[in-house]
Amino acid sequence: MNQIRPIVELGDPRLRQEAEVVQCVLADTVINIISDMKATLTSTDGVGLAAPQIGASYQIIIIGSRPTGRYPLAPQMDPIVMLNPKFIATSDDCEKDWEGCLSIPGIRALVPRHTNIQVDFQDTSGSWQQLNLSGFIARVFQHEFDHLIGHVYLDRVESSHDIVTEKSFQELYL
Numbered sequence: 001m002n003q004i005r006p007i008v009e010l011g012d013p014r015l016r017q018e019a020e021v022v023q024c025v026l027a028d029t030v031i032n033i034i035s036d037m038k039a040t041l042t043s044t045d046g047v048g049l050a051a052p053q054i055g056a057s058y059q060i061i062i063i064g065s066r067p068t069g070r071y072p073l074a075p076q077m078d079p080i081v082m083l084n085p086k087f088i089a090t091s092d093d094c095e096k097d098w099e100g101c102l103s104i105p106g107i108r109a110l111v112p113r114h115t116n117i118q119v120d121f122q123d124t125s126g127s128w129q130q131l132n133l134s135g136f137i138a139r140v141f142q143h144e145f146d147h148l149i150g151h152v153y154l155d156r157v158e159s160s161h162d163i164v165t166e167k168s169f170q171e172l173y174l
């Protein structure tokens, strides 16, 4: 039975821990976490979710870009579940763009990220997969990956002037 879980918010120490490697991809606990993550992400306007955000300190993320109220220009894709992900930048290009986080309500900021990355991860059957990501999807990946190492996007902001409220963001940039 999958269930929507409350989102852990900034200030909770669980967002600042390094998440554990998933040793047994097919374990019931892991399958339950993934189905709860899917249900929880679907219940929000988010485009990605990391397991620590529902209080599960494991290296699991979902990239689920779709146009939502929070991200009206986000590309549509089938959600991808990634376990034990790693990545490298495949070019020197970086770009700044707006991010928000379900764990940090009410705030948006400009965050520099690698434009092009190569990602290695295990899928839900445990097989290793490799994907090249760019632009917005690469950004979502890097944001969710940060949650697995105890970082949040505000740690990456270059200037406090790059932080705005959600209300200002909606008025000025959408």
Ligand SMILES: [Zn+2]
Pocket (backbone or CB within 6 Å): 100, 101, 102, 103, 143, 144, 147
């Ligand atoms: Zn986040």
